[in-house]
Each structure stands twice: as structure tokens, then as C-alpha cells.
Amino acid sequence: MTFTRFFRMSLGAAALLAALPLAVSAQIKVGVTVSATGPAASLGIPERDTINLLPTEIGGQSVQYIVLDDATDTTQAVKNIRKLTAEDQVDVVLGTSVMPGSLAMSDVAAETGTPMISVAAGTKLVQPVDGPRKWVFKTTQNDVLMANVLADAMVKQGVKTLGFIGFSDAYGDGWAQEMKAAADAKGIEFVAEERFARPDTSVTGQILKLLSKQPDGILIAASGTPVALPQRELVERGYKGQIYQTHGAANNDVLRVCGKACDGMILPAGPLLVAAQLPDDNPVKASALKYTKAYEDVHGAGTINTFGGHMWDAGQLIIDAIPRALETGAKPGTPEFRAALRDSLEQVKELPASQGVFNMSETEHAGMDERGRVLVQVVDGKWTYMPGF
Structure with a gap:
């Protein structure tokens, strides 16, 4: 070479x-x-x-x-x-x-x-x-999209007064702002507002304050399994009003952690959560099932x-x-x-x-x-x- x-x-x-x-x-x-x-x-x-x-x-x-x-x-x-x-x-x-x-x-x-x-x-x-x-x-x-449908549901269910407990961070802040606006537009009065941190293991004090106001409904603005903490506390304290959650609760782990205490709660969610139950003409059903x-x-x-x-x-x-x-x-x-x-x-x-x-x-x-x-x-x-x- x-x-x-x-x-x-x-x-x-x-x-x-x-x-x-x-x-x-x-x-x-x-x-x-x-x-x-x-x-x-x-x-x-x-x-x-x-x-x-x-x-x-x-x-x-x-x-x-x-x-x-x-x-x-x-x-x-x-x-x-x-x-x-x-x-x-x-x-x-x-x-x-x-x-x-x-x-x-x-x-x-x-x-x-x-x-x-x-x-x-x-x-x-x-x-x-x-x-x-x-x-x-x-x-x-967006929170506002979900808050509006919740407010519509509250009107249909006769809710006149609303209590609120949410995360003490940007998630809770955003939901408090949007839910207040949506509720006000429907003539629903915000009567109590409480917060808790994501790692908290007790919300007894906050729940007792909410119950003292006797609201017709209570919204829990949290996400993931921490949503079960106030949900269980409300049920164990005998709250008879309607409990609402945000789409942050749309999680099977929430049902596992919450157990029977979750029965009856209402929340807005993406179509994926109940895709199989949607009518066939729903525009999201096919892509959600995929x-x-x-x-x-x-x-x-x-x-x-x-x-x-x-x-x-x-x-x-x-x-x-x-x-x-x-x-x-x-x-x-x-x-x-x-x-x-x-x-x-x-x-x-x-x-x-x-x-x-x-x-x-x-x-x-x-x-x-x-x-x-x-x-x-x-x-x-x-x-x-x-x-x-």
C-alpha cells in the first residue's frame, strides 16, 4: 500500500x-x-x-x-x-x-x-x-373548564352554599379562584375555605371548621391519593351534603386508598376515565380506547x-x-x-x-x-x- x-x-x-x-x-x-x-x-x-x-x-x-x-x-x-x-x-x-x-x-x-x-x-x-x-x-x-361544569351540577343538585378545602399551593390557589368565580355566576355562596399540604396526615381541624358552616356542598381541590384524606374525614364525621372533587382525583389509586368513603363523590374528568361508557358518537371515545x-x-x-x-x-x-x-x-x-x-x-x-x-x-x-x-x-x-x- x-x-x-x-x-x-x-x-x-x-x-x-x-x-x-x-x-x-x-x-x-x-x-x-x-x-x-x-x-x-x-x-x-x-x-x-x-x-x-x-x-x-x-x-x-x-x-x-x-x-x-x-x-x-x-x-x-x-x-x-x-x-x-x-x-x-x-x-x-x-x-x-x-x-x-x-x-x-x-x-x-x-x-x-x-x-x-x-x-x-x-x-x-x-x-x-x-x-x-x-x-x-x-x-x-384548564380549571375554569372543569369548575364551570361543577357549578352547573351544583345548581341541579340544589347547592346554595359551598365549602372548600384544597392544597396550600398553586393547585389549590387556582381552583379556589376559578370555583369562586363559577359559583358566584350561579348564585352559589362560598362560606368557608381551608387548606392543607400535600404531605399532611391529618385535616381534622380544617374539616371541623368547614362542618361548622354547614355548607350544602364541599369541594376538595387536591390531586392524587392525598384527596382521600379530607374525603374520609368528611364521611367519618357524618357530613350529609354533597362532596365534590376536581379532576385531580380521577385516579384508580384514589379509589383504592379511599375505599367506601369515596362512594357518592362527584367530579369532572377527562373522557378517558369512563371511555367505554361513552356513546359511540363521542369524538374522544375511539382515541381514548386506543x-x-x-x-x-x-x-x-x-x-x-x-x-x-x-x-x-x-x-x-x-x-x-x-x-x-x-x-x-x-x-x-x-x-x-x-x-x-x-x-x-x-x-x-x-x-x-x-x-x-x-x-x-x-x-x-x-x-x-x-x-x-x-x-x-x-x-x-x-x-x-x-x-x-
Whole structure:
């Protein structure tokens, strides 16, 4: 072999090796942080498990999912998104499970120019679409959408006075604000308001204060298994009024922890919770059952979880948006691609998912309408669809 030929081969090998990092960087990276441990674990575990059901190729590009646990801790959620954006250089972030962590993460999303799709509730995450919220989308129904249907139900059930107990954080704050507005519009008087922390093990004092006001109905504004704490206390104290919950209680683990004390409670939820009970012409039924089958094929019959559905829907949003972002010519792993993906998410139209039909725009980053909610009551330990609301 001549020196010239050897030199040319060496150059060719060097060029091939140099190209390898470029090939890797072209891979689409999706960062995920969920609360797989801590008080919101019943939300985060099915969200984490749903990631395994999402495609590893979208728009002809391979997709890598990098999943972290933030332990239901806001500080850790921020650390996670900083790692995902700075070290892993992800193109989009999904998560986290709860509103306080998601709110804190939104600043980092904006700072780094990374689109973020939260799976937490809370209108404040995405409205108004300005400042950091330009980079944030979410797959849960806005509080106001759910509060309005609850107020309608309360009117039909003759509720004139309402008590409230909710988380002492952004989730409780958001629900208190929206429920007060919805109740006021229907002539329902807010007569008492109490709060509790997610890790609390007793709410006896708060419940006694609520009961002293003798409200016709009480709304518990919490999420995951902690919702069972005030629910059980109210039942054990003999409360005879109607107990309502938010869509944060739409979780089979809640029924397991709460037991018979959950019977009779009413809540708004995404259609996924009672998909099989919906009429065939419901626009969400088919897409909700698709996710149900995918999840239960892996985890077993009856394991479907609405919080996992929110992560599935985040996946459906990026499946829809990534091909449009690629059409701009921007390369994954670059600021240009992240910006193009953000813009593409705003172009999602009439996308059926497990919890509703999404329509995004420059001024709407939640995209849910009335098709994303149903009213449900627990009857004999089972979620039961309540038509007509």
C-alpha cells in the first residue's frame, strides 16, 4: 500500500468518525420529568410508564426519551429541566406531574428556548400566552373548564352554599379562584375555605371548621391519593351534603386508598376515565380506547390511569408537531429546531387524544373545549359516567 493511498484512507476514516457525532446530534431528544416518587407518585408513575408506549421514530427521525424523577419536589423539577436542557440538550420537555413544579420549570423553558408540555393542571401555566408561557403548553383541562361544569351540577343538585378545602399551593390557589368565580355566576355562596399540604396526615381541624358552616356542598381541590384524606374525614364525621372533587382525583389509586368513603363523590374528568361508557358518537371515545388498549396490553386490565393519559396526549402533540418542524429545514438539537417545534405546536388542529380534542394557537396553549370533560360519580366503588352535563 502506497503512502498516498494510506493517507487518503486515513482521511476517509477520520471524516467518517467526525460525522458520527453529527448523526447522533440529529436525533430528536425528548426530556421528561415526572413525580414518580413523593406525594404525587400516583400521578407520576403512570406518566412515566406511558413514555414506553410512545414511538421511537417520528417524521423519519429517531427519538430518544430521557426520563427523570423529581420526587414531587419543585427544586428538583427545576434541577431536572436544567440538566435536560443544558447537558442533554433536549428539543422538548414533557412534565412535570404537579403545578408548582411546572410553574417553576416554565422560567427555565423560556430562558433556554425549549418548548415544554406540562401534564399538570392550572390555567396559570398557559394563560395569558405571554412571557415564559409562550414556551409552555399543557395537556390537562384548564380549571375554569372543569369548575364551570361543577357549578352547573351544583345548581341541579340544589347547592346554595359551598365549602372548600384544597392544597396550600398553586393547585389549590387556582381552583379556589376559578370555583369562586363559577359559583358566584350561579348564585352559589362560598362560606368557608381551608387548606392543607400535600404531605399532611391529618385535616381534622380544617374539616371541623368547614362542618361548622354547614355548607350544602364541599369541594376538595387536591390531586392524587392525598384527596382521600379530607374525603374520609368528611364521611367519618357524618357530613350529609354533597362532596365534590376536581379532576385531580380521577385516579384508580384514589379509589383504592379511599375505599367506601369515596362512594357518592362527584367530579369532572377527562373522557378517558369512563371511555367505554361513552356513546359511540363521542369524538374522544375511539382515541381514548386506543390509549387504554396500549396501556393495559402492557400493565393489565383495569390499570388505565387518566394521568398517564395526559402524558400520552403530550406524546400525541409532539407526534403531530415534529414533522412540521422538520419541514422547516431546522435540525434537531439546534435552537432553530426548538423554535420551529414551538411554532408547530401552535398549529395543532382538531387532534383527538385520550382526554379531548386539541386546538392550539398563538393565544391558546391548552387547546381543550367541552369535548375534554365529562361528569363522573363514584357508585359502588366504580367510576360512573353521568350523561347530561
